[in-house]
Amino acid sequence: AMGMELHISPKHAREICRTLRGMRANSAKAYLEDVVALKRPVPFKRYRRNVAHRHGLVGADAGRYPEKAAKAVLAVLENALANAEYKGMESDKLRIYHAGTLKGRTIRGWMPRAMGRATPKNTETVSVEMILTEVKS
Template identity: 55%
Template sequence: MARFDYSNQVTGKDIARGRVNEAPISPKHAIEIAGFIRGMKLDDAAAYLEGVVALQKPIPFKRFNRNVPHRKGLVGWDAGRYPQKASRVYLRLLNNVRKNAEYNGLEGDQLRIVHVSANRGIRRRSFMPRAMGRATPKDRQTVNIELVVREQEA
């Protein structure tokens, strides 16, 4: 198995990190969510992503926005979607980072996301059954996500 390391070497005693490897979600959705929650407080990001899962708050699609419809509630941008599956993975990651921060002695309400990146992972080979006993090869995409938070002074 390959050795994984964080791409951004943020150091210090006031940080907590978390990582998800080979999550079976869309890389485009993961990249758009990463760009949106970067710089947010951890609690605010989790609350917003819960709204995305409930189909109440859209994620603005700024890079992969071809043929993406406009959504209500976006400030400064029109195109957006509700990537529920990717949002659930990010919520699990945010919860994991919060618990890592508490274990390190950091306060959960003072955490701000300083680094988040989503990269394409390996492609898993699968087959789609077709008529007459044939099958078409299909690659399933995975995503590697890393997140670093830092405790901010009140």
């Protein structure tokens, strides 16, 4: 399943997808719902400068609660689950085989400043792709 040109942070999307890769689909869905509800943090391993430590993280110290990005990735995951159900796969046996992000189009914008000047205010977009596979066990 693909989510094309989502208006979310590329760094947050990358950290969420790295966390989800290899998880069972049902547990990943519950995890993302907990992130949106601010119950479980997402470990930040690459983009962690000036990121505070969070209680309950395993394998990392720094973490955040990227709600907006988690909602968007959750929508892509639910779409992938619906696609798998349509193909006849069992939802209990699904595992996230691939979860990745791609840089999308940059939406140009300008913010007016004093003295007739303007500062660029661009919006980055992200494409999220997710592939589920059925596990035999």
